[in-house]
Amino acid sequence: MSENKKLEKIVGVKGMNDILPADAGMWELLENTVQSVLKSYGFQQIRTPIVEPTPLFARGLGEVTDIVEKEMYSFEDSMNGDKLTLRPEGTAGVVRAAIEHNLVYDGPKRLWYVGQMFRHEKPQRGRYRQFYQTGVEALGFTGPDIDAELILMCQRLWDDLGLQNVRLELNSIGDAAERNAHRAALIAYFEQHIDVLDAEAKRRLHANPLRILDTKNPAMQDMVNAAPKLIEYLGSESLEHFEGVQAILRQNNVPFTINPRLVRGMDYYNRTVFEWVTDELGSQGTVCAGGRYDTLFSTFGGKPTPACGFAMGMERLLELLKANGEMHEPAQCDVYLVHQSSAAQMQSMVLGERLRDAGLNVVLHCATATGVGSFKSQMKKADASGAAYAVIIGEDEAVNQQASVKALRADEQETNQVTVPFDTVVDYLLDQIAGEHHGDDCCDDPDHIHLH
Structure with a gap:
């Protein structure tokens, strides 16, 4: 190489951002506040690897989800041929660890985590290829009280952060038999309106029709709004559980809206699902989402264990705090x-x-x-x-x-x-x-x- 030839500058991977010293202080303040609230409810930290076996996500999230089909960073280990994936979300790894180390053998556990997640999608405001999530997983609890406690914990966090413009949307997606009955009704309904479905909806029609309800296509909105609602297919136990969650929220003066179209992107959810949303971040308006996932332990070969959790996007929370003027660069020193x-x-x-x-x-x-x-x-x-x-x-x-x-x-x-x-x-x-x-x-x- 010529001594005069200038070396090409190496830049970071698109959508995987550096957190510079000017912003690190605000990250620390946010993380400390989040962790303080989680600990005040008795949650203990768990740290799982960034790299997990690919089948963990394919089996847990569902083969026909966007994450598994299009967004995962997966590769083959050249040393031994193992199929590995950079984690796209945190719940699957926590449940895998809980099964592997028999964490709930002596009773339920309240766990929380924080760290990087990875999804290969178009980078935009509030959506990155490497992003940070803080999440909680309550393992071994069956009643609506734990679902409501997680929501109350979020409300306390928004209050501590001074956020006024985050609202709660709530739904129940029932149990497997109820979803199957609703699924059959959905397929029959969508088949009657096949001419309105776009290509993505047609692809999902028989594989995952519930996801069609989450479409952003304006041309499909009227048709989707008139689709059979899952809540109409819930049995007495699911309805009682859902009413229990709502009663606790009302007793604690937490406002919410029931959104019958609210579903989760992963296959493992059941019964309670919820999202905290805002209108101040454009199309990426969800800052926290979660729900109950009572069958995931069995899906991974573990003993059936009820569970509930949520995850919040740290970058989106920071954006929201900055937009509200709630965070300023802290002092470097005393x-x-x-x-x-x-x-x-x-x-x-x-x-x-x-x-x-x-x-x-x-x-x-x-x-x-x-x-x-x-x-x-x-x-x-x-x-x-x-x-x-x-x-x-x-x-x-x-x-x-x-x-x-x-x-x-x-x-x-x-x-x-x-x-x-x-x-x-x-x-x-x-x-x-x-x-x-x-x-x-x-x-x-x-x-x-x-x-x-």
């Missing part, structure tokens, strides 16, 4: 250390460790290719960091064993810079920050988690 001279730098490094010992987040200004920089340039960096305080050690401070502490977020009218003996800087800052946090506690809504 304290930014500014210094001039080699002696001052040494003292700054000692002070930085003491401040970190006290639990504060500290950034020490370090030299770049152009040097350490002037006080003015360092103070610009301190202000840009979002730190509440800059601690300044110059030549005079180093000699006198002192530091100047400047409150970077103080009102202009306030005296915002004081000189403090070096050995008392830590205590001074802790007192100042404790006083500010005490003031924050006096907000109008003590139950709201501030993400600013």
Whole structure:
């Protein structure tokens, strides 16, 4: 290769996005809030591999689902010929792990997970080829109470995040025998309107007619709206279960709309299904979806085990939070250390460790290719960091064993810079920050988690 030839730049895979430092803080805030709510309901974390055997998804999700037919990243392991897939969703892997490790042998389990999922589809706003989901799986619970608890948990999360514009849609898709009766009625109905069906609907007519109800084709809407509704085919047990979920939601003042066309894309769901939707994200309006899946354990060769869960798209939640002005870039640190001279730098490094010992987040200004920089340039960096305080050690401070502490977020009218003996800087800052946090506690809504 010619020494003068410029190497071609390598870029990331389309639809698989980098999370840069400017956004990582907002991700962390969202994840911490989600995890705090999940733990408050007694859910424990489970971590499963990103790569799973391909039959896990083909069997669990259904051979004629969009995910299995068109969207999975599947490959053959060149070392041993195993057929493997990057996970397109989290439930199948959690159930596989629960069966493999006999997790519910001593009673039901409340589990949650977070991580990357992969689907090969056209990248667009709110829909990516690598995306993050947080999900929960409640394993071993039979009643409508757990279905409702998951929904209440979502409502608490929206409240903690300050989201007002997310609404709940609810439905029941019954049990297998009820769905089979409805399926036969659907096929008969759609066959009578075969001239209205598009190519995709015709392909699904006998394989998965329930999915035709979820069509976005405007030309089919009137015909689909008049199709037989599954709720008309529910037996007494399914109806009682569905009424139980609704009663708990009403008792807890959670508004909902029953959407008889609401179905799930995976084959394993039964009875309760739900979605939290918004009108603020365009066509990708679902931010959280889930339901009951009592037969999935048996499908994977495990002991029959009732279960219920949901998953939420983290990118879509972030989009929604940004659109509502609920999230802002957090401060990089509590304290930014500014210094001039080699002696001052040494003292700054000692002070930085003491401040970190006290639990504060500290950034020490370090030299770049152009040097350490002037006080003015360092103070610009301190202000840009979002730190509440800059601690300044110059030549005079180093000699006198002192530091100047400047409150970077103080009102202009306030005296915002004081000189403090070096050995008392830590205590001074802790007192100042404790006083500010005490003031924050006096907000109008003590139950709201501030993400600013």
